[in-house]
Amino acid sequence: MKMWSSRFKKELDNVANDFNSSIDVDYKMYKEDIKGSIAHATMLKNVGVITEDDFNKINEGLNSILSDIDSEKLEFNLNAEDIHMFIEEELTNRVGDPGKKLHTARSRNDQVAMDVKMYLKNKINILIEDLNKLIETLISVSEENLDTIMPGYTHMQVAQPVTFAHHVMAYVQMLSRDISRLIDCYNRMNENPLGSGALATTTYPIDRFETTKLLNFKKPTRNSMDSVSDRDFVAELNFDISMVMLHLSRFSEEITIWASQEFKFIELDDSYSTGSSIMPQKKNPDMAELIRGKSSRVFGNLMATLNLIKGLPLSYNKDLQEDKENIFDSIDTLEICLLVFNGMVKTLKVNSDNMREKAKKGFINATDLADYLVKKGLPFRDAYSVTGQLVSYCIDLSKALDDLSIEEFKKFSDKFEDDVYNFIDLDYILSQRKVYGGPSPEAVKIQIEDTKKYINSL
Numbered sequence: 001m002k003m004w005s006s007r008f009k010k011e012l013d014n015v016a017n018d019f020n021s022s023i024d025v026d027y028k029m030y031k032e033d034i035k036g037s038i039a040h041a042t043m044l045k046n047v048g049v050i051t052e053d054d055f056n057k058i059n060e061g062l063n064s065i066l067s068d069i070d071s072e073k074l075e076f077n078l079n080a081e082d083i084h085m086f087i088e089e090e091l092t093n094r095v096g097d098p099g100k101k102l103h104t105a106r107s108r109n110d111q112v113a114m115d116v117k118m119y120l121k122n123k124i125n126i127l128i129e130d131l132n133k134l135i136e137t138l139i140s141v142s143e144e145n146l147d148t149i150m151p152g153y154t155h156m157q158v159a160q161p162v163t164f165a166h167h168v169m170a171y172v173q174m175l176s177r178d179i180s181r182l183i184d185c186y187n188r189m190n191e192n193p194l195g196s197g198a199l200a201t202t203t204y205p206i207d208r209f210e211t212t213k214l215l216n217f218k219k220p221t222r223n224s225m226d227s228v229s230d231r232d233f234v235a236e237l238n239f240d241i242s243m244v245m246l247h248l249s250r251f252s253e254e255i256t257i258w259a260s261q262e263f264k265f266i267e268l269d270d271s272y273s274t275g276s277s278i279m280p281q282k283k284n285p286d287m288a289e290l291i292r293g294k295s296s297r298v299f300g301n302l303m304a305t306l307n308l309i310k311g312l313p314l315s316y317n318k319d320l321q322e323d324k325e326n327i328f329d330s331i332d333t334l335e336i337c338l339l340v341f342n343g344m345v346k347t348l349k350v351n352s353d354n355m356r357e358k359a360k361k362g363f364i365n366a367t368d369l370a371d372y373l374v375k376k377g378l379p380f381r382d383a384y385s386v387t388g389q390l391v392s393y394c395i396d397l398s399k400a401l402d403d404l405s406i407e408e409f410k411k412f413s414d415k416f417e418d419d420v421y422n423f424i425d426l427d428y429i430l431s432q433r434k435v436y437g438g439p440s441p442e443a444v445k446i447q448i449e450d451t452k453k454y455i456n457s458l
């Protein structure tokens with residue numbers, strides 16, 4: 001029998017009942033639901049809507065349900081309409097009449113909005129912790145590789161030398177922005193919808209400020225209709241998670257490239273690689289590929305959430321029940337991806353010799369050669385043109401710029417002197433890129449310090 005069955009002459013069709021039920025998804029919020037109910041009952045007692053005795057029974061009953069679910073003594077009834085109905089029914093089974101008073105001055109509409117916010121707030125904190133752990137790993141990889149020269153690319157063409165530390169720290173910047181976005185999202189959703197009722201609050205003298213305090217929200221929401229129909233925070237968190245996944249996906253793409261035979265910049269640990277069922281030699285970067293792949297489902301969840309909300313009139317509509325599966329999936333996906341990514345990066349081996357070798361190819365020091373001529377008095381455009389001619393000369397002879405004799409250099413400009421070799425040396429080039437935000441080991445050390453300070457300040 002449904003709680004609302006008194007108004008109906010027939011029972012709900014079995015298939016319709018399954019279709020309508022959301023407990024297979026929203027059971028995850030049982031802790032939040034129980035905590036919210038205890039706060040609601042506490043407030044009802046304090047404003048005199050229920051007696052102290054009723055409250056004590058409700059409180060005991062809810063706590064016993066909580067510990068029985070925690071210890072798996074109580075199983076979720078999948079025929080229940082949702083987690084809210086399940087817990088309320090179970091409460092009444094356990095404590096009788098006082099249980100029937102719990103829902104006074106409350107609707108599932110404000111209840112579910114509150115549950116979801118509490119659940120997401122908690123998950124945001126966990127995601128931020130996991131992101132911090134990954135950042136810690138990335139910073140320690142960077143600290144070990146301040147001098148590991150590697151080619152930097154634009155258009156996937158060798159451009160200028162950087163270090164592995166600088167490259168990895170670029171991702172740390174992205175992930176720090178992600179943390180700051182998650183904190184914003186947390187702060188914006190930190191308003192308590194409980195007390196909004198179905199859509200128009202209630203005539204009971206409830207105290208929304210009290211439940212707000214009891215449930216660790218910053219303040220109550222300001223409009224009851226908005227409160228029960230607002231799912232902006234679900235969309236926003238889905239976006240924030242999408243951004244993290246986007247960053248992990250880009251990084252995974254690079255890791256996949258770096259682990260290839262063609263690059264061999266890194267070697268993934270056996271514990272984070274897989275083999276092939278037919279090709280015995282294969283060692284595949286499946287973890288990185290899967291993380292890249294899983295980003296797509298998270299983006300799908302974001303789109304689904306936006307589409308879910310866009311056509312809904314105020315206030316609550318049952319469509320909103322569909323908000324949870326997507327965001328829960330995004331959270332679970334990100335949690336596991338952060339864990340796997342962290343382990344994969346922690347255990348990978350950096351082939352610094354190989355990176356350096358590759359950095360010597362592709363005329364990576366051509367810009368610096370042009371800068372050398374500028375230093376000797378040539379305008380930059382002329383220096384650029386002379387260097388272009390030199391590169392073309394080298395291509396014809398299959399040589400690197402460093403291989404040319406001083407006589408060859410002088411054929412192109414009389415400004416060249418013996419000090420040119422040092423000026424276009426990889427280590428020298430790198431040590432000179434010490435502008436704030438640049439790749440020189442000194443600058444990257446400062447970057448690491450400032451990034452740590454930035455994250456601590458969030």
Ligand code: ARG
Pocket residue numbers: 022026081082108109112316318320321322
């Ligand atoms: N299971 C519902 C949801 O997730 C709870 C709210 C139901 N409210 C209602 N009026 N039917 O949205």
